[in-house]
Amino acid sequence: MDALNNLMYGFGIALEPMNIAYVFAGVFAGTIIGMLPGLGPISALALMIPITFAMEPSSGLILMAGVYYGAIFGGSSSSILLNAPGVAGTVATSFDGYPMAKQGMAGKALAIAAYASFVGGTISIVFLMMVAPMLSKVAVAFGPAEYFALMVLGLTAVVSLSDKSLVKGLIAAVVGIMISIIGIDLQTGTVRFAFGSSHLLDGIDFLVVALGIFALAEVFYMLLRGGGGKEQPRNAIGSLKLSRSEVGEIAGPIGRSSVLGFFTGVLPGAGATIGSFLGYSMEKRIAKDGDTFGKGNIKGVAAPEAANNAACTGSFVPLLTLGVPGSGTTAVLLGALLVMGVSPGPAMLVDRPDVFWGVIASMYIGNIMLLVLNLPLIPYIAKILEMPRPLLLSLILIFCMVGVYGMSFSVFDLLFLLGFGLVGLGMRLFGFPAAPLILALILGAIMEESMRRALQISGGDWMVFIDKPISMWLLIIAALSLLLPVVKPMLRKLRTRRTA
């Protein structure tokens, strides 16, 4: 009953008129940004940080949660309408969503996406409510050694699960940590890597890096590719209604994929992209009409959509209970929280129940908003996609610049933003994944601090990381996760040789 009381308390906060307005604004803005090809939840969240800066932490996080949901949903819309997924998490949606749109059933696909997202989100919120308090009880026993190991695991998992080169992912992560420790070392007061500049004493703000590497780099990339690609012919949206038999058909896939998605989301490094692909391939295997997947099967839209939304919610578990984000997106959320003066972790449930339960309740509300307000508005929101690309690109640039300047009031940071935009472009061109860098940037400084604290307690004995069972196992899993991409192709080769 405790959880229910807490949830009621959360609803009390989330249902304050201002907070409802924030959820709606967040979902709406997120949908628009997520719909723009190339701009995903990370850019959407980073663009929102300056706005949440002055807010109550619970309101700020409520807004951010709305943006996150909205961005994922917006991404699905552009996957379905344009075959141009705004986010990796909705790529699987385009497999069947776009064929449906070509057959004049875009509205149906969008409606299925919205229902599936709603159910996926709602089921996983129930799981989140049950799992998070339990996990945070365990996490209270975590000392610095365990935290260090956990963060190492988070980083290696993100690196090994990205579809790019392992070495490049690790390089991105190491560079991210390097950036994070620039400035005054909080434990000794020693200045590191500031090049004698007073601007760098506080380090480089993560917003500058996040907006540069994601949003700005994306604009540069679109410019390089000729202004965002050719205009695709738009399909009529059609009716949003589903028949009863269709609802029956998608109910099973949605249920299964929601549960699968949630647990994928909880795992560090996994998250929406992997969740949605797993959901899609699972349903394709189970379905009797599996061979029609990819040709506009409604289950092929429902499964990845339920899974990716459930995974989004799942990824809040490590963030809220351990204070350790498991993905680039939740890393940006953590950054936003830190800016607002809240440090998530096991103590948050006790110290800031308003934030914790307010966010959970606002997730319910955000989900309902998505369904009730966003779905009918989709045909109108889709008009944004018709906005001339040149105008859109130049406005995104302005938003990036204001975002950084409004937060730091520093021209220096604007130049840094530009620099990181160019670095991000280079990373995109040469296949360096950006998510490990951003996660490492957020985790780097905390990682060093936990490592040093652990060693301080042990008197400099490195065995402290192995003597403690939890930390040892986390490190072993981290090492294994790095071996995975190396071993997988070998196994595949062996298997093909055996069948040949």
Added chain:
Amino acid sequence: MTRLNSNQIIALLLALLSVGYLAMAWQIPAFPLPRPIDSDLFPKVLGFTLLGLAVLLFLEAPAAGEPQPDGDTDEPREPLLLRPWSRVVVTAIALAAYALLLVPVGFVVASTLLSFGLAWYYGYRRHGVNLATSLGVVLALYLTMTRVMEVYLPTGILPI
């Protein structure tokens, strides 16, 4: 001599970076009181890790689709200013100029100019719509930031 591929060039740059980083890490002053772990250890570990990764990258073959030095650049012969790379360079210069002029010129003027100018440069020809949208969005941003969120933005040459 065989040509270096893109990974190898990046690896060499990263190796240089890590050597420089390590050199700086060794200059981090020690904390007066002896501590088991001082400020310099973590950076040293990072520097060596990056160096090792650079070596691995040098040995890795680039994935398909990554740009290679001297690769076939069958860019259509457009006027220099309109080639894709020129667009990136011009945009970067425009942003740098914007950063430097923001305070003296003011947010509203600088941002409107940037947005209008770049949209024009990217090929948008309906100037009236362009100006109205740029000015409208910038003004809306300015008023939201300064009036609602009470974030100061430079007024520059405008009296407001």
